[in-house]
Amino acid sequence: xxxxxxxVGIVQAQTAEFDTPLHLASGAVLPAYxxxxxxxxxxxxxxxNAILICHALSGHHHVAGRYAATxxxxxxxxxxxxxxxxxxxxxxxxxxxxxLGGCHGSTGPSxxxxxxxxxxxxxxxxxxxxxxVTAQARLADRLGIDRWxxxxxxxxxxxxxxxxxxxxxxxxxxxxxIASAPKLSAxxxxxxxxxxxxIITDPDFHGGDFYAQDAIPRRGLRLARMLGHIxxxxxxxxxxxxxxxxxxxxxxxxxxxxxxxxxYLRYQGDKFSDYFDANTYLLMTKALDYFDPAKEMDDKLVxxxxxxxxxxxxxxxxxxxxxxxxxxxxxxxxxxxxxxxxVYGEIESVHGHDAxxxxxxxxxxxxxxxxxxxxxxxxx
Amino acid sequence: xxxxxxxxxxxxxxxxxxxxxxxxxxxxxxxxALLSWLNRHKATRGYGVDFDVNNVVRCVEAxxxxxxxNLETGLAEFENQRFDHVVLSQTIQAMHNTEQxxxxxxxxxxxxxxxxxxxxxxxxxxxxxxxxxxxxxTIPYQWYNTPNIHWCMLGDFEALCVKNGIRxxxxxxxxxxxxxxxxxxxxxxxxxxxxxxxx
Numbered sequence: 001x002x003x004x005x006x007x008v009g010i011v012q013a014q015t016a017e018f019d020t021p022l023h024l025a026s027g028a029v030l031p032a033y034x035x036x037x038x039x040x041x042x043x044x045x046x047x048x049n050a051i052l053i054c055h056a057l058s059g060h061h062h063v064a065g066r067y068a069a070t071x072x073x074x075x076x077x078x079x080x081x082x083x084x085x086x087x088x089x090x091x092x093x094x095x096x097x098x099x100l101g102g103c104h105g106s107t108g109p110s111x112x113x114x115x116x117x118x119x120x121x122x123x124x125x126x127x128x129x130x131x132x133v134t135a136q137a138r139l140a141d142r143l144g145i146d147r148w149x150x151x152x153x154x155x156x157x158x159x160x161x162x163x164x165x166x167x168x169x170x171x172x173x174x175x176x177x178i179a180s181a182p183k184l185s186a187x188x189x190x191x192x193x194x195x196x197x198x199i200i201t202d203p204d205f206h207g208g209d210f211y212a213q214d215a216i217p218r219r220g221l222r223l224a225r226m227l228g229h230i231x232x233x234x235x236x237x238x239x240x241x242x243x244x245x246x247x248x249x250x251x252x253x254x255x256x257x258x259x260x261x262x263x264y265l266r267y268q269g270d271k272f273s274d275y276f277d278a279n280t281y282l283l284m285t286k287a288l289d290y291f292d293p294a295k296e297m298d299d300k301l302v303x304x305x306x307x308x309x310x311x312x313x314x315x316x317x318x319x320x321x322x323x324x325x326x327x328x329x330x331x332x333x334x335x336x337x338x339x340x341x342x343v344y345g346e347i348e349s350v351h352g353h354d355a356x357x358x359x360x361x362x363x364x365x366x367x368x369x370x371x372x373x374x375x376x377x378x379x380x
Numbered sequence: 381x382x383x384x385x386x387x388x389x390x391x392x393x394x395x396x397x398x399x400x401x402x403x404x405x406x407x408x409x410x411x412x413a414l415l416s417w418l419n420r421h422k423a424t425r426g427y428g429v430d431f432d433v434n435n436v437v438r439c440v441e442a443x444x445x446x447x448x449x450n451l452e453t454g455l456a457e458f459e460n461q462r463f464d465h466v467v468l469s470q471t472i473q474a475m476h477n478t479e480q481x482x483x484x485x486x487x488x489x490x491x492x493x494x495x496x497x498x499x500x501x502x503x504x505x506x507x508x509x510x511x512x513x514x515x516x517x518t519i520p521y522q523w524y525n526t527p528n529i530h531w532c533m534l535g536d537f538e539a540l541c542v543k544n545g546i547r548x549x550x551x552x553x554x555x556x557x558x559x560x561x562x563x564x565x566x567x568x569x570x571x572x573x574x575x576x577x578x579x
């Protein structure tokens with residue numbers, strides 16, 4: 001039961017091309033696009049056991065497994081997705097994709113715009129959560145999945161799960177909304193804007209068209225990621241891990257790396273700026289800021305969720321201050337008022353927002369119990 | 381899913397008070413035994429609330445929708461009059477905000493079912509006469525480690541109801557699965573109340 005060591009093994013990414021124009025919330029139209037995705041497990045004959053994993057800000061389609069045995073790291077949710085794991089690939093057919101605007105293979109700002117032969121750059125349209133869900137639904141059509149046994153996501157991914165339940169009620173049996181929020185608070189938008197400003201004001205950004213300049217706004221990306229990381233950890237968690245530990249044992253009275261936390265953040269920032277696209281970062285944070293399914297319904301989340309027919313699992317983590325438990329409880333309250341079935345767990349954790357990617361025991365138990373219920377229901 | 385065939389006697393008494401197809405909120409729902417039984421046998425709908433995440437997990441295993449929450453802070457997740465029955469089983473004596481939860485129960489629900497160990501039970505009185513705080517099957521704690529901080533007898537609970545404009549619709553007093561009609565406050569160890577707003 002508690003075997004968390006098995007893996008889906010060696011996996012391969014796939015791509016799907018779409019040439020039906022996608023009309024976006026911004027009014028822009030994406031004439032054609034490509035989605036990069038991976039699947040694990042087997043779709044059953046009834047096509048009832050499919051699960052969609054929606055990624056968060058810096059995520060992608062590589063959810064589980066490795067491309068080669070020598071890969072240092074497995075997919076970003078390998079600890080939760082695999083044979084015998086809570087999202088059990090022995091029972092479910094699991095789909096992960098890279099969202100539009102991403103930088104891991106799906107059409108995004110760094111892709112070539114066929115109309116110009118140049119990278120989209122600053123001309124790539126801004127994406128919203130509903131736009132992504134529409135694109136994901138087309139991928140589902142392509143894969144022959146009429147109805148997801150579950151749509152699952154943490155953070156920005158949880159917003160997509162929530163949006164799915166509203167936009168395609170008949171196509172979602174269960175929505176698992178983890179460490180998420182019904183909309184961002186002013187403070188949350190503020191953090192995003194500081195990150196964006198760091199990127200936009202980097203001289204190497206060139207208004208978003210840095211590809212042609214052979215430049216990368218590394219400094220901006222690095223700062224954005226460092227800031228993000230601070231908000232994904234809790235004060236306690238950070239204190240526990242780093243405290244005031246010094247790299248060299250004593251003060252150096254200078255501005256080089258001294259404290260371990262500085263070293264950690266700079267390392268994370270550097271690593272991130274090596275592979276992540278600056279325009280994608282901007283776009284993802286905007287999608288977060290714009291998310292507000294209640295907006296069209298007179299700011300009444302209950303009214304928006306009344307359309308849903310899915311059953312819900314909502315989970316939050318006690319030390320998560322970026323997407324605090326209070327925000328998850330807003331979702332729960334609206335679901336109860338809308339007369340929906342909902343399970344809510346508020347998990348004790350020191351891991352802050354990052355906890356949704358960790359394995360705190362009650363979290364694993366809750367996921368496992370809930371997904372067992374889903375599996376029994378869809379006869380997976 | 382674990383099938384719940386037979387209910388504990390005290391939970392069965394509560395279940396008998398719940399109307400078929402009604403909406404039920406079970407506060408301090410534990411492993412979800414009551415709601416699981418009600419969902420199966422009376423086609424009820426609703427939620428359990430529990431403070432302990434492990435109980436939320438047990439509820440999910442029993443097919444019950446549970447919401448993790450702290451009853452002491454009220455029932456803010458629930459709108460007025462969402463439920464037909466709101467159940468608080470053997471928990472009120474362990475709460476700090478006793479009066480508040482009683483009022484909240486009848487804000488979110490039409491009827492409340494409250495059960496508690498009767499402090500007036502003769503064996504408790506006897507132990508006090510012997511110079512000790514009572515310890516029994518329904519009160520299995522020592523004075524220094526008990527979670528039970530608000531003891532009451534039948535008359536005390538009824539007085540609290542009157543104070544808050546709450547009407548007692550039905551009262552049952554039990555002692556080891558037997559209903560006690562004669563001298564209930566002396567002979568009964570467990571009290572069951574079905575209450576509603578006056579008027």
